[in-house]
Amino acid sequence: MRSMSARMLAAVFALAFSTVAMAQTRFPNIPREQLTDAQTREQMQEELMSLWERTRKTVVFVTHDIDEAVFLADRVVVLTARPARIREEVKIDLPRPRDIEVRKSVKLLEYRNYIWDLIRSESRRAAG
Numbered sequence: 413m414r415s416m417s418a419r420m421l422a423a424v425f426a427l428a429f430s431t432v433a434m435a436q437t438r439f440p441n442i443p444r445e446q447l448t449d450a451q452t453r454e455q456m457q458e459e460l461m462s463l464w465e466r467t468r469k470t471v472v473f474v475t476h477d478i479d480e481a482v483f484l485a486d487r488v489v490v491l492t493a494r495p496a497r498i499r500e501e502v503k504i505d506l507p508r509p510r511d512i513e514v515r516k517s518v519k520l521l522e523y524r525n526y527i528w529d530l531i532r533s534e535s536r537r538a539a540g
Contacts, residue, residue, distance in 0.1 A: 457484060461510055478531075482506075482523045483515055490530045493538030500530055 475481050481488045490499045
């Protein structure tokens with residue numbers, strides 16, 4: 413097992429701490445700017461999925477990364493431009509547990525493209 417940097421260890425601790433509390437809903441506040449490399453980000457996503465599988469707690473996860481949202485979520489909420497309102501809630505029907513095969517699947521790509529088109533059309537609408 414490779415050793416973790418202090419930043420990665422802090423992120424893992426924050427993630428673990430947020431999931432072990434007894435509340436039914438958790439809002440993880442992970443310093444994601446510290447998780448910039450793709451390999452670390454994927455490891456953290458896999459850890460989040462593993463913790464969710466064990467606890468089944470509701471997680472509200474905010475991200476600007478469409479691939480990450482589709483891979484992790486059962487539902488993706490796309491917001492409008494300012495003022496932010498719900499544009500559409502997309503139900504993600506991908507098998508669980510989610511693994512590398514799901515990450516590479518055509519179905520995931522279809523969800524990603526659909527959400528990207530929603531965001532792009534909203535951006536164009538807001539620009540005038």
